[in-house]
Amino acid sequence: MSKKILVLAGDGIGPEIVAEAVKVLNALKAEGAIDVTLEEALVGGAAYDAFGDPLPEETLAAAKASDAVLLGAVGGPKWEPLHISKRPEKGLLGLRAGLGLFANLRPAVLYPQLAAASTLKPEIVSGLDIMIVRELTGDIYFGQPRGIETLPSGERRGLNTMVYTESEVERICRVAFDIAMKRGKKVCSVDKANVLECTEMWREVATKTAADYPEIELSHMYVDNAAMQLVRAPKQFDVMVTGNIFGDILSDCAAMLTGSIGMLPSASLNEHGQGMYEPIHGSAPDIAGRGVANPLATILSVAMMLRYSLGAPEAADRIDAAVSKVLDQGLRTADIMSEGMRQVGTAEMGDAVVAA
Ligand code: NAI
């Protein structure tokens, strides 16, 4: 049966990079390699301009009715004066909540061809391939009580509360273990169990859940050490699983080991395997409309979509291989350009991936 993909191009470079990802999907479709139907809708600033709402009801309904959502990026200076409830970013948060996306998958892959882009020594990072699995709906971001209160003394006190239930921890650990089974079978669970009871429980639940996965080698690491190890010897990691706030910070750290924001995809999944797929970068207003943005992060997000939501891992592997091939051919967008390579624009890069 044909799978439904909702395409949300968004703002800034969003429409430019999404157009290239759609080219790749259509090329696979034309070959009969995948059976998909594409539908488009508005989100973010584009939706605000048309409907006064960054996440119109029709867009959320279309997202719920689809197997996967492909998102470009939202936001830009044009909408910054708006109240926070109308801001484009609100569209993203609404999609995450509306679809119940609890598992954020953030690969940090450094293609050997781009080893010079990292700020770390090539031998430390070349061939890096880590998958960070971040819980996305719990933790200190949503725990109660929260807020800023004024004490009887007149002094103010700010507070947030770290909260996880056992079932939430088990659910995200299972996602990490399932992914690791298809990779190096190593999972590092990151916590602060020496200080925070909430994460002491996290560690217990991770260990208990791992009993169902005898082939998985589970290790535990305190988050401060994990931050050090990511910079010292990142290739020791295969899959990392952690809560919302530690994952927020560690995934950005891991991403920057690769030095190229235009290369990194992401996925956010719910319990039904439905997912939203997007590059980790934003709408890059500084280069929007010039046809120079790197479309590879968005194209690699399509590969994740085929792998995790659409049951087409072979097609996903072909996209990953095609991206590696265009890098071998020496094609580079401006953000990853280096001496001796051939600089290309957004559309030329997309065409090269299709050809590869
Ligand atoms: P950004 O990621 O948009 O840009 C940071 C820098 O990286 C810029 O110099 C940009 O030109 C460059 N860059 C980003 N993607 C690129 C690509 N594909 N190819 C080449 N260069 C690229 O982050 P920034 O500037 O902080 O945010 C801009 C807007 O994007 C803001 O409105 C922000 O709220 C929004 N944003 C949206 C996100 C989303 O939709 N998921 C995520 C992050 C930011």
Ligand code: MG
């Ligand atoms: Mg972040």
